[in-house]
Amino acid sequence: MLYGSIEAGGTKFVCAIGNEKLEIIERVSFPTTTPAETMPLVIDFFNQYKEDLSAIGIGSFGPIDIHPNSPTYGYITSTPKLAWQNYNFLGAMKEAFAIPMAWTTDVNAAAYGEYSFGNGKGLSSVVYYTIGTGVGAGALQNGEFIQGFSHPEMGHMLVVPHPKDDFKGSCPFHGNCLEGMAAGPAVEKRNGRKGQDIPQDDPFWEIEAEYIAQCAYNTTLMFSPEVIIFGGGVMKQRHMVDKVHAAFKRLMKDYVATPELEKYIVTPALEDNAGTLGCLALAEKAYQDAK
Amino acid sequence: MLYGSIEAGGTKFVCAIGNEKLEIIERVSFPTTTPAETMPLVIDFFNQYKEDLSAIGIGSFGPIDIHPNSPTYGYITSTPKLAWQNYNFLGAMKEAFAIPMAWTTDVNAAAYGEYSFGNGKGLSSVVYYTIGTGVGAGALQNGEFIQGFSHPEMGHMLVVPHPKDDFKGSCPFHGNCLEGMAAGPAVEKRNGRKGQDIPQDDPFWEIEAEYIAQCAYNTTLMFSPEVIIFGGGVMKQRHMVDKVHAAFKRLMKDYVATPELEKYIVTPALEDNAGTLGCLALAEKAYQDAK
Numbered sequence: 001m002l003y004g005s006i007e008a009g010g011t012k013f014v015c016a017i018g019n020e021k022l023e024i025i026e027r028v029s030f031p032t033t034t035p036a037e038t039m040p041l042v043i044d045f046f047n048q049y050k051e052d053l054s055a056i057g058i059g060s061f062g063p064i065d066i067h068p069n070s071p072t073y074g075y076i077t078s079t080p081k082l083a084w085q086n087y088n089f090l091g092a093m094k095e096a097f098a099i100p101m102a103w104t105t106d107v108n109a110a111a112y113g114e115y116s117f118g119n120g121k122g123l124s125s126v127v128y129y130t131i132g133t134g135v136g137a138g139a140l141q142n143g144e145f146i147q148g149f150s151h152p153e154m155g156h157m158l159v160v161p162h163p164k165d166d167f168k169g170s171c172p173f174h175g176n177c178l179e180g181m182a183a184g185p186a187v188e189k190r191n192g193r194k195g196q197d198i199p200q201d202d203p204f205w206e207i208e209a210e211y212i213a214q215c216a217y218n219t220t221l222m223f224s225p226e227v228i229i230f231g232g233g234v235m236k237q238r239h240m241v242d243k244v245h246a247a248f249k250r251l252m253k254d255y256v257a258t259p260e261l262e263k264y265i266v267t268p269a270l271e272d273n274a275g276t277l278g279c280l281a282l283a284e285k286a287y288q289d290a291k
Numbered sequence: 292m293l294y295g296s297i298e299a300g301g302t303k304f305v306c307a308i309g310n311e312k313l314e315i316i317e318r319v320s321f322p323t324t325t326p327a328e329t330m331p332l333v334i335d336f337f338n339q340y341k342e343d344l345s346a347i348g349i350g351s352f353g354p355i356d357i358h359p360n361s362p363t364y365g366y367i368t369s370t371p372k373l374a375w376q377n378y379n380f381l382g383a384m385k386e387a388f389a390i391p392m393a394w395t396t397d398v399n400a401a402a403y404g405e406y407s408f409g410n411g412k413g414l415s416s417v418v419y420y421t422i423g424t425g426v427g428a429g430a431l432q433n434g435e436f437i438q439g440f441s442h443p444e445m446g447h448m449l450v451v452p453h454p455k456d457d458f459k460g461s462c463p464f465h466g467n468c469l470e471g472m473a474a475g476p477a478v479e480k481r482n483g484r485k486g487q488d489i490p491q492d493d494p495f496w497e498i499e500a501e502y503i504a505q506c507a508y509n510t511t512l513m514f515s516p517e518v519i520i521f522g523g524g525v526m527k528q529r530h531m532v533d534k535v536h537a538a539f540k541r542l543m544k545d546y547v548a549t550p551e552l553e554k555y556i557v558t559p560a561l562e563d564n565a566g567t568l569g570c571l572a573l574a575e576k577a578y579q580d581a582k
Binding site for chain 1 (some may be wrong): 414464
């Protein structure tokens with residue numbers, strides 16, 4: 001018995017096969033160009049395993065339609081990537097493979113990976129952020145995704161400008177929301193170089209940490225989660241975690257007694273495997289639910 | 292068969308009895324002084340109905356311990372009201388009445404009331420705020436409260452100061468958080484008079500609406516709920532809802548396609564009965580769960 005995983009990102013699709021223990025046994029990636037080009041590669045890949053494939057978990061870039069009763073359930077909806085707008089992603093997969101499938105956002109899948117195997121394992125309430133070319137997030141309570149009329153878009157929450165930061169923000173919608181102030185493009189635009197080229201003791205990192213701490217602060221007050229996990233390119237700067245802890249303490253002023261910060265605000269245990277492992281775990285769940 | 296309700300607020304306890312249809316058949320209130328004074332009044336009230344009383348729902352001011360496995364489950368914990376600090380509220384009730392009890396925050400109880408009978412009825416994801424002497428909130432997804440290491444404290448989320456507002460905020464912890472900028476004391480301190488005495492066309496209300504809209508904006512991005520309900524004294528200014536809708540539209544810039552604003556950002560259908568009706572519904576649930 002095998003499970004399939006599709007991590008459909010804005011620049012590449014990572015497809016993988018996992019065994020019954022949800023160990024990754026093969027993984028490939030394809031560039032995200034157009035559905036007409038990308039999807040046949042995806043389908044060909046899984047066709048090799050068709051006989052043993054029991055379910056597929058899909059974590060897609062969005063926005064996506066997550067409502068099973070909606071006529072456009074399984075579609076990528078209003079994405080700026082024109083070729084994928086209103087594309088029936090889940091429908092195309094279901095046409096090719098008559099097996100159970102899980103359908104959620106890419107970042108929900110990564111959150112589910114950390115919840116199943118990583119720093120959210122065994123916890124009832126987990127929030128996962130990725131801070132990369134954008135800021136995305138997924139939240140789980142008792143194994144269910146937090147969602148309502150749609151999936152959350154926490155990356156665009158409001159932040160209070162740092163007094164030493166005169167950057168106007170790079171979000172095309174909101175300017176200086178969290179994504180506009182703290183995602184990779186904002187780091188690069190502000191500093192004229194990418195994050196990995198900015199020295200650890202550059203005062204800019206205190207500003208960056210302040211925005212991430214504001215995010216952790218709001219997340220604490222909104223969800224009281226048992227853990228907040230920050231992944232993505234920006235958090236690969238490992239010195240950031242301590243800076244975020246310090247800024248979070250300043251903001252919270254002991255108002256709420258969170259779990260110990262070293263275990264409460266953390267980076268992903270699974271690193272870049274969170275998405276694929278999350279999709280495999282979601283595939284297994286879809287298979288169990290369909291039985 | 293009767294159900295009991297205790298809405299334990301910081302200034303008064305409202306105790307009520309509901310029938311099988313969860314209709315309120317009696318209601319009394321006692322000042323919140325000390326446990327030694329207030330609790331005997333509460334217990335005497337319910338003792339009148341002891342024979343027919345099947346369960347009690349308690350919504351308490353907080354912070355409270357909501358973890359059934361914790362040694363201080365059922366306690367009011369670090370409240371600034373010293374006489375109630377570390378008070379075993381649920382324990383005192385259980386000693387007096389050997390029946391099922393529900394235990395949550397006062398604002399969760401009000402959220403549950405709107406979810407059961409009001410503007411959240413039939414919806415899967417509901418967030419309820421009360422903007423009064425403080426700002427409190429409760430959120431529900433599929434009938435379960437959003438919570439983790441503790442109950443949320445959304446009223447203290449960060450807000451971005453309005454450019455025409457030089458008020459420094461009145462929150463003793465965070466200064467200019469949402470509660471510090473938008474709760475009743477902030478309204479009064481800024482204007483030298485209470486909200487009900489400020490005319491509807493005073494430009495201050497645009498500032499107040501901006502903060503409430505920021506709260507609705509962040510809530511939308513964090514939960515994607517199906518409805519956001521704003522109750523409490525400040526929202527009794529009925530002109531506020533339109534102002535909040537307008538400010539929310541300006542902030543959101545159509546980034547997320549929410550439900551129609553008139554049905555999405557609303558005031559409570561149950562008005563001041565939300566808490567009592569929520570406690571009765573929680574009592575019924577506790578009774579069913581115990582069967």
